[in-house]
Amino acid sequence: MPGDKKPNQPDPARDVLDKLFGTTDEMTDEDLNMLYEAIAPGRDATAIVHRLAADAAIECRLQNRPLPDHLQAALDATREVKGLDNVEPSKLRQIVDALTAPYTGAVKDPAYAYRNCEGELDTHDQRIVDELTDELRKEWRGDDGEGKK
Amino acid sequence: MNRFQNIDWARLYKVLRVHAAATLRRYRGPDTFDGGQDCEDVVQEVLKDFYRSPNGLGWKQGKGRLETYLGTIVHNKLVDRLRRQKHVSGSLDDPDFSLPAENSHATPAPERAKTRTKDALYSLVKGEAELRDLITAAELVEGGPNVNQELGEVLNKTPRQVSKLKERLLEIDGVKELYAGRQKTKSTRPSA
Numbered sequence: 001m002p003g004d005k006k007p008n009q010p011d012p013a014r015d016v017l018d019k020l021f022g023t024t025d026e027m028t029d030e031d032l033n034m035l036y037e038a039i040a041p042g043r044d045a046t047a048i049v050h051r052l053a054a055d056a057a058i059e060c061r062l063q064n065r066p067l068p069d070h071l072q073a074a075l076d077a078t079r080e081v082k083g084l085d086n087v088e089p090s091k092l093r094q095i096v097d098a099l100t101a102p103y104t105g106a107v108k109d110p111a112y113a114y115r116n117c118e119g120e121l122d123t124h125d126q127r128i129v130d131e132l133t134d135e136l137r138k139e140w141r142g143d144d145g146e147g148k149k
Numbered sequence: 150m151n152r153f154q155n156i157d158w159a160r161l162y163k164v165l166r167v168h169a170a171a172t173l174r175r176y177r178g179p180d181t182f183d184g185g186q187d188c189e190d191v192v193q194e195v196l197k198d199f200y201r202s203p204n205g206l207g208w209k210q211g212k213g214r215l216e217t218y219l220g221t222i223v224h225n226k227l228v229d230r231l232r233r234q235k236h237v238s239g240s241l242d243d244p245d246f247s248l249p250a251e252n253s254h255a256t257p258a259p260e261r262a263k264t265r266t267k268d269a270l271y272s273l274v275k276g277e278a279e280l281r282d283l284i285t286a287a288e289l290v291e292g293g294p295n296v297n298q299e300l301g302e303v304l305n306k307t308p309r310q311v312s313k314l315k316e317r318l319l320e321i322d323g324v325k326e327l328y329a330g331r332q333k334t335k336s337t338r339p340s341a
Binding site for chain 1: 160168199204290291300328
């Protein structure tokens with residue numbers, strides 16, 4: 001049975017790469033995505049899963065079999081979203097989360113780089129951020145009313 | 150709602166794909182086998198079998214995580230393909246297994262493979278001191294779920310800095326191939 005581990009069957013030796021990245025069942029999402037992109041660059045996992053599920057669904061329909069729950073779930077979860085009508089709330093939540101997640105890459109304006117600051121913001125940093133916030137607020141309010149709070 | 154609705158299928162695929170690459174590396178299998186199939190084909194075959202199967206190849210929540218369950222099937226299929234290919238003789242799970250051409254070595258094969266991977270990594274990073282330190286630190290940790298934190302403690306860096314270092318390591322020519330157990334120049338499939 002796949003889930004069972006035979007006591008006399010040794011694990012394949014963990015090498016330095018396993019220790020560095022962890023094995024797949026203990027890997028962080030960040031490391032998993034990094035490794036996946038490294039070994040399968042440009043391969044859209046969602047699209048691949050959808051294609052596999054769609055192929056399996058065709059076979060089921062040709063055999064007049066109902067789609068198993070897991071197949072239906074995979075098809076639903078990986079369907080390409082072409083409009084927001086009839087989209088499940090969980091999918092909408094994913095989209096909103098993706099749009100509102102903080103940007104952690106390099107920024108052109110150092111004023112916005114505090115998010116990437118390794119240590120705590122000290123009072124000096126905080127003062128700069130506050131000044132920039134005030135400046136932005138003034139410009140925002142002066143902007144013909146559209147951006148007024 | 151059924152038990153499959155919370156599964157992140159894209160993540161599952163990525164886990165299986167990375168798992169397959171690591172398995173191939175550990176057994177030092179060829180890039181392709183069975184007339185041009187590679188480990189990606191094996192992963193897709195397993196996932197498709199799972200979707201086709203009315204009972205999901207017998208997986209139940211009580212049997213552990215789906216990615217572990219399917220990961221074991223991927224592992225067994227890969228080992229089976231490698232055996233069929235006769236690239237190694239005897240049991241691949243045997244700690245004393247070795248490639249036929251290397252039977253004369255005194256050190257057990259997994260130990261040789263570990264040393265080879267480590268040496269190859271060191272030679273690829275060459276003069277990059279930070280990356281050399283990262284590899285050395287990796288030898289000192291267990292590599293569990295908090296590996297970035299563990300490495301960070303050894304290297305005196307934050308987990309995010311460790312993650313960036315790993316990203317740098319993967320960008321070095323040859324490291325990705327080493328992870329995936331591939332030859333540096335990817336072999337092409339014979340045309341049908």
